[in-house]
Amino acid sequence: MRQKRIAAIHDISGIGKCSLTVALPIISVAGIECAVMPTALLSTHTGGFKNIYIEDLAKSIMPIANHWKSQGFEFDAIYSGYLGSMEQVDLVKDCISVLKGKGTLVVVDPVMGDNGKLYQTFSPEFPLKMRELCAEADIITPNVTEACLMLSKEYAAPPYTKEYVESLLLELGEICKGTIVLTGVCLAENEQGAAAYSINDGRISFISCNRSPGIYHGTGDIFASVFVSGMVLSKGMEKSLKAAVEFTGLAIENTKENLPDLWYGVNFEGVLSELPKLLGD
Numbered sequence: 001m002r003q004k005r006i007a008a009i010h011d012i013s014g015i016g017k018c019s020l021t022v023a024l025p026i027i028s029v030a031g032i033e034c035a036v037m038p039t040a041l042l043s044t045h046t047g048g049f050k051n052i053y054i055e056d057l058a059k060s061i062m063p064i065a066n067h068w069k070s071q072g073f074e075f076d077a078i079y080s081g082y083l084g085s086m087e088q089v090d091l092v093k094d095c096i097s098v099l100k101g102k103g104t105l106v107v108v109d110p111v112m113g114d115n116g117k118l119y120q121t122f123s124p125e126f127p128l129k130m131r132e133l134c135a136e137a138d139i140i141t142p143n144v145t146e147a148c149l150m151l152s153k154e155y156a157a158p159p160y161t162k163e164y165v166e167s168l169l170l171e172l173g174e175i176c177k178g179t180i181v182l183t184g185v186c187l188a189e190n191e192q193g194a195a196a197y198s199i200n201d202g203r204i205s206f207i208s209c210n211r212s213p214g215i216y217h218g219t220g221d222i223f224a225s226v227f228v229s230g231m232v233l234s235k236g237m238e239k240s241l242k243a244a245v246e247f248t249g250l251a252i253e254n255t256k257e258n259l260p261d262l263w264y265g266v267n268f269e270g271v272l273s274e275l276p277k278l279l280g281d
């Protein structure tokens, strides 16, 4: 049997631990080949740094996809994250139609904001455009901010009631007809987790772990990369969610003692050796 392979479509930020610099090591440690499709090249991520160097790589997306297709590469998942522009949303839609095969899972992380705010690089129209890409996905993984932006709803700060989270999930079900995984679901002050809604069977599940106070940058990308890996390894929804929540929690725990600037990113590298255990049988 060939090794599992995920096409990861995200930016590469030289410093800041997010997107491809997170997806590549996590997917690799999970034992899966990570085929990288960089959407943009940045000197750092955009969440806290100033005067960032950004090079849009939109023109490379389709030539890379077409070359992969011409070489007969198959993908167990296509996993998209931060996209540099509205144009890139259309390009990723085209990319999915070129690369998607019979068994390819399409996972869209609609990366565009956190803590109630749209990231500085996006125009206010971007969330509506991102809905189009979410409509093509089998699974979407927005955080609460991204969910509110796509639903044109006012953001509310945590903690949330179960009823509120369920109402967001049901509304997101109008955007994506597969499975909705909502991250940053905090039902109590000392908790952090995710909730999932599968449209197929109508099931909603919640998963949480202890929460360390503070805002940790790049954790959405860590969560989604572990989750996609679990799904590609056929671990199922519950186990993949649990592994993603627990690994993200471990990475935060491993950081909070010695990192003053939490927007820089968490020390997930130091806990990578735990990942095969979390994803194991």
Ligand code: PXL
Binding pocket: 011, 013, 018, 019, 042, 044, 045, 046, 047, 082, 111, 119, 217, 218, 219, 220, 221
């Ligand atoms: O972690 C999400 C992310 C990905 N890529 C870039 C970002 C961010 C969040 O700020 O700036 C470039």
